[in-house]
Amino acid sequence: MSVLLDIRNLSVNFDSRRGTVSAVRNVNFSVAQGESVALVGASGSGKTVLSRAIMGLVDEPGHVTGSILFEGEQIVGKDENELRKIRGLGVAMVFQDALDGLNPVFSIGSQLKEIFTVRMGFSGTEAKKRAVALMEQVGIRNAKERYHDYPHQFSGGMRQRICIALAVGLQPKLLIADEPTTALDVTVQAGILRLIKSLQAKTGMGMIFVTHDLAVAHQISDRIIVMYNGDIVEEGPTDTVFRSPRHPYTQALMAAHPGRVRSWRDLAPIPDEFVTDGPGEGVISSGPSVAAALN
Numbered sequence: 523m524s525v526l527l528d529i530r531n532l533s534v535n536f537d538s539r540r541g542t543v544s545a546v547r548n549v550n551f552s553v554a555q556g557e558s559v560a561l562v563g564a565s566g567s568g569k570t571v572l573s574r575a576i577m578g579l580v581d582e583p584g585h586v587t588g589s590i591l592f593e594g595e596q597i598v599g600k601d602e603n604e605l606r607k608i609r610g611l612g613v614a615m616v617f618q619d620a621l622d623g624l625n626p627v628f629s630i631g632s633q634l635k636e637i638f639t640v641r642m643g644f645s646g647t648e649a650k651k652r653a654v655a656l657m658e659q660v661g662i663r664n665a666k667e668r669y670h671d672y673p674h675q676f677s678g679g680m681r682q683r684i685c686i687a688l689a690v691g692l693q694p695k696l697l698i699a700d701e702p703t704t705a706l707d708v709t710v711q712a713g714i715l716r717l718i719k720s721l722q723a724k725t726g727m728g729m730i731f732v733t734h735d736l737a738v739a740h741q742i743s744d745r746i747i748v749m750y751n752g753d754i755v756e757e758g759p760t761d762t763v764f765r766s767p768r769h770p771y772t773q774a775l776m777a778a779h780p781g782r783v784r785s786w787r788d789l790a791p792i793p794d795e796f797v798t799d800g801p802g803e804g805v806i807s808s809g810p811s812v813a814a815a816l817n
C-alpha cells in the first residue's frame with residue numbers, strides 16, 4: 523500500500539508569557555492508503571493539536587515545525603489558499619463537538635449541497651439530489667423533508683452524522699475523526715462507529731481515529747499510536763499492541779484490567795518506576811499519578 527500521509531519530526535509549541543507548552547514533540551508516523559490508525563492517549567496528550575496540524579489548523583500562538591507530507595505535498599508552511607485545496611478534497615476532519623463543524627444559520631441541506639456545487643461543480647438540481655443521497659447514506663430518515671431543517675433541529679447524534687456526511691461527501695483520501703462520539707451516549711456512539719467503519723471500507727479512505735477509549739480503538743483500527751504528553755510512546759498493529767504492549771506505559775495501561783479496560787478512566791495509576799522527571803525519547807515525563815491527568 524502506498525503512503526498517504528508521512529509525518530517527520532513534527533513538533534507543535536505554544537508560546538505564552540508563562541513559557542512554552544510543547545503540545546506535540548518530535549513525532550514520526552505515516553498512514554497508508556485505506557489504513558485505519560487509532561490515535562489514543564489521555565486528555566491533554568496532544569491528539570487534537572496533532573490532528574489540527576495535519577489540517578493546517580494550528581493558529582497563533584501555535585508554532586509548527588517539521589514535515590507533514592500529504593501525497594508528497596508539504597503541508598507545513600502552506601498558506602491558507604493552498605491549504606483550502608488540500609482540506610476537503612484531500613483531508614477532511616470530523617470534530618469532537620458536532621456544533622464546531624456546522625454553521626447554525628444555514629440549513630443542513632444548503633451546507634451539504636455546497637459541497638457539490640462550490641467544491642465539485644455540479645448544477646443546483648444535481649447537487650441537491652446528491653446531498654439528499656448523502657443524508658440517507660449516513661442514516662438520516664426522511665432526508666428529503668429534513669433537507670431544509672437547521673442544525674439545532676437535529677439531535678447531537680444526528681448532527682454528528684451530518685458532520686460525517688460533510689466530511690466524507692468530499693470523498694477525502696484521508697479522514698481525521700477527533701473523538702467523534704465522545705459527546706454522545708453509548709447506543710448512538712455504536713451507530714456512528716459502525717457508520718464510519720462502513721464508509722471507510724466502502725470508500726477506501728485512510729483514517730486517523732482519535733479516541734481515549736481503548737475498546738473503540740481496538741474495534742476501529744488496523745494500527746494504534748499511543749501518545750503521552752506530546753510524545754508517541756508506542757506504535758504497532760492493533761492486535762499486537764493489545765496482545766503484547768512493549769512500552770512500560772502501554773503495558774501498565776493494558777495490565778491494569780485485562781479485558782475490562784474500556785477507557786483511560788478505568789486505568790490504575792502508573793507505577794512509580796515508570797515515571798521519570800525529564801522529558802526524553804520514549805520516556806514518560808509527568809508526575810507520579812497518571813490517573814489524575816486522565817479525563
Ligand SMILES: Nc1ncnc2c1ncn2[C@@H]1O[C@H](COP(=O)(O)OP(=O)(O)O)[C@@H](O)[C@H]1O
Nearest residue numbers: 536543545563564565566567568569570571572
Ligand atoms: N491554543 C493553545 N494554546 C496553548 N496551549 C494549547 C492550545 N491548544 C492546546 N494546547 C495545549 O496542548 C496540549 C495538548 O492538547 P490537546 O491536543 O487538545 O490534547 P488532547 O486532544 O490529547 O486531549 C495541552 O496541554 C493543551 O493545554
Ligand SMILES: [Mg+2]
Nearest residue numbers: 569570571701
Ligand atoms: Mg482532544
